[in-house]
Amino acid sequence: MVQLSHLETLFQRRFNRNADLVVRSPGRVELIGNHTDYNDGFVLPMAIDRECIILAARRPDRKIRIYSELFDETVEFELTPDLIPGQPAWANYPKGVAALLLRVGKTLAGLDIALDCDIPAGGGLSSSAAIEIGYGKTFLAASGETLDPVELALIGQQAEHTFAGAPCGIMDQFICALGKAGHALLLDCRTRQYELVPVPFQHASLLIADSRVKHDLGQSGYPLRRQQCFETVDILKSIYPNITHLRDVTMEMLDSQKSKLDAVHYARAHHVIAENHRVMKMAEGFRTNDLSLAGRMMNQSHASSRDDYEVSCEELDFLVETAQKCSGVYGARMSGGGFGGCIVALVENDHAENVKAALTDAYKKKYNQTLGIFFTGAAEGAEVIRS
Numbered sequence: 001m002v003q004l005s006h007l008e009t010l011f012q013r014r015f016n017r018n019a020d021l022v023v024r025s026p027g028r029v030e031l032i033g034n035h036t037d038y039n040d041g042f043v044l045p046m047a048i049d050r051e052c053i054i055l056a057a058r059r060p061d062r063k064i065r066i067y068s069e070l071f072d073e074t075v076e077f078e079l080t081p082d083l084i085p086g087q088p089a090w091a092n093y094p095k096g097v098a099a100l101l102l103r104v105g106k107t108l109a110g111l112d113i114a115l116d117c118d119i120p121a122g123g124g125l126s127s128s129a130a131i132e133i134g135y136g137k138t139f140l141a142a143s144g145e146t147l148d149p150v151e152l153a154l155i156g157q158q159a160e161h162t163f164a165g166a167p168c169g170i171m172d173q174f175i176c177a178l179g180k181a182g183h184a185l186l187l188d189c190r191t192r193q194y195e196l197v198p199v200p201f202q203h204a205s206l207l208i209a210d211s212r213v214k215h216d217l218g219q220s221g222y223p224l225r226r227q228q229c230f231e232t233v234d235i236l237k238s239i240y241p242n243i244t245h246l247r248d249v250t251m252e253m254l255d256s257q258k259s260k261l262d263a264v265h266y267a268r269a270h271h272v273i274a275e276n277h278r279v280m281k282m283a284e285g286f287r288t289n290d291l292s293l294a295g296r297m298m299n300q301s302h303a304s305s306r307d308d309y310e311v312s313c314e315e316l317d318f319l320v321e322t323a324q325k326c327s328g329v330y331g332a333r334m335s336g337g338g339f340g341g342c343i344v345a346l347v348e349n350d351h352a353e354n355v356k357a358a359l360t361d362a363y364k365k366k367y368n369q370t371l372g373i374f375f376t377g378a379a380e381g382a383e384v385i386r387s
Helices: 004-015 089-105 127-143 149-162 169-179 224-235 251-256 263-287 289-306 313-323 349-365
Strands: 021-032 042-058 063-068 073-078 110-115 183-188 195-200 204-210 328-335 341-349 370-377 383-386
Touching: 004 042, 004 063, 004 110, 004 289, 021 127, 021 169, 021 263, 021 289, 021 328, 021 341, 042 127, 042 169, 063 089, 063 313, 089 149, 089 313, 110 127, 127 149, 127 169, 127 383, 169 183, 183 263, 183 383, 195 263, 195 289, 204 349, 224 263, 251 263, 251 349, 251 383, 263 289, 289 313, 289 328, 313 328, 313 349, 328 349, 341 349, 349 370
Parallel strands: 063 110
Antiparallel strands: 021 042, 021 383, 042 110, 042 183, 063 073, 183 195, 204 341, 204 370, 328 341
16 A cells, blocks of 8 residues: 555655645556457446555646656656657656646646555556546646546546557546446446446455566557457448447357458457457346356456457466366456456455465466465545545
8 A cells, every 4th residue: 555654755855845735546457348448348447445646736837846656756847738758758647647638728737746656567457547547636636627537537548648659448547537436337438428336245355466477558469459450340341331349240240241351350359249248247247246147257258358359378367267266266357458467356255365375376386476466345536635
């Protein structure tokens, strides 16, 4: 957990004054909905209790000064709509959010800022979206400005596209901005309509295990998978001219045109279409307190992500398979963009510690690596906790 008192001390040492604004912004876990968001599909994320904490104090000028505890580095920039990406790379997130808020007409105040975060970077728990939404909340609150959470989520996504160079979907920013304690968020990525679905965790726990295999979505196979989905749509449009995304394609439509697709493009589309169905079934499992159904959907999702979408890796497969063999595990799957990062498992409370120990021991024995592992509840979305 981020120690607020420690960060307050750092702030005072760096800026010779106390912060007057505190914002927290959570990470998230993708319960299910792997690579469906940029296909206009459905996702079911949940905010977690790992978080970014931002401290700020207003300045009389138009300058932003930010100290990052993670990088032990300070950056400065002027508040202007024509901000551009630069170095260090971590500063492109606040630069992008500030520039985009200015471009939509928000008047922002200069700030001194200190940031700390206990969300594993590159772990598939969306530290980037937490940072974007956290900075957005900070800039707005410090300046007496407001913005609809959906609009803030879209600004966070655009900042990641244009300033960080990562072609992410909309899921991560939405759950960071709109999450509610005790709930998952069922999101239609096309219409942006959402439903807060209560998570029935009275007798179950959500376990997250970080493989410590890191990935960078801007440099990995993520952009390629996105391109392959759009190419598949272009091919299918010759028969179904009204489709715009794989969201519009049924399994029957896909199978009827299988001869027009190579094996890779067919597999990518097969995953997305089936995953959208699994998202809705897992949400149904939560609504009806049927954790066995939810767990089956998680298991099927991982197999599809591994085999059809090919975004898993040896370490994630090992963790998922180990978890699935443990007593009391409803289901387990990789979470996030893939190519490393975390798995998530839904576990009966009576077996939770045994599962945690089994995963920790097995991973250490096979890879000589200490597993990052913790339990989480469903947390609140980004919020100002002191102003």
